[in-house]
Amino acid sequence: xxxxxxxxxxxHPIILIGLMGCGKTTIGRELSRMTGMPLIDMDxxxxxxxxxxxxQIFRDxxxxxxxxxxxALLRYIEGTVGTEKGNxxxxxxxxxxxxxxxxxxxxxxxxxxxxxxxxxxxLERTSRSNSRPLLQSPDRVAIMERLHRERSPLYAETAxxxxxxxxxxxxxxxxxxxxxxxxxxx
Ligand code: S3P
Numbered sequence: 686x687x688x689x690x691x692x693x694x695x696x697h698p699i700i701l702i703g704l705m706g707c708g709k710t711t712i713g714r715e716l717s718r719m720t721g722m723p724l725i726d727m728d729x730x731x732x733x734x735x736x737x738x739x740x741q742i743f744r745d746x747x748x749x750x751x752x753x754x755x756x757a758l759l760r761y762i763e764g765t766v767g768t769e770k771g772n773x774x775x776x777x778x779x780x781x782x783x784x785x786x787x788x789x790x791x792x793x794x795x796x797x798x799x800x801x802x803x804x805x806x807x808l809e810r811t812s813r814s815n816s817r818p819l820l821q822s823p824d825r826v827a828i829m830e831r832l833h834r835e836r837s838p839l840y841a842e843t844a845x846x847x848x849x850x851x852x853x854x855x856x857x858x859x860x861x862x863x864x865x866x867x868x869x870x871x
Pocket of ligand 1: 705
């Protein structure tokens with residue numbers, strides 16, 4: 686699809702947040718094609734910069750180090766806001782909201798959308814992947830339930846828009862986000 690529905694964000698990003706498996710990357714990719722705005726996948730950039738997979742970073746340096754890398758990347762992105770480089774879509778890692786400083790940055794630099802998806806759907810969507818260190822446990826159900834319970838208030842505090850998207854396909858979600866972003870930036 687040729688990008689045919691650009692959004693004038695005045696150099697501010699559209700930011701996608703939510704738990705692992707909520708659809709951030711897939712929706713981000715489609716929205717990127719629709720708007721012509723480049724997609725920044727935070728996990729992928731951190732992996733590229735460090736030269737290790739997220740699992741290796743968790744194993745070798747620990748989760749706290751990974752969280753510090755997320756903040757460093759957000760601060761870099763914040764520095765691009767207001768310029769052409771800030772006109773991007775950002776797909777975040779599910780735990781980006783754990784640090785208060787990250788929540789503040791995400792809230793102030795752009796339009797932040799939370800995809801709120803129920804636990805069974807998240808489990809189903811993450812079941813075929815082993816790239817997520819937090820889910821490498823026989824007790825995936827309990828882990829996902831806890832993450833959903835603990836993080837929902839943090840996503841709510843950060844997002845400008847909450848989309849209950851368990852039953853909405855990517856095809857239908859993308860125009861909803863596009864429309865909301867147009868209104869946010871108008
Ligand atoms: C994490 C989510 C992952 C990745 C890391 C930690 C989390 O990203 O950042 O494994 O704490 O929820 P996705 O949400 O893109 O899977």
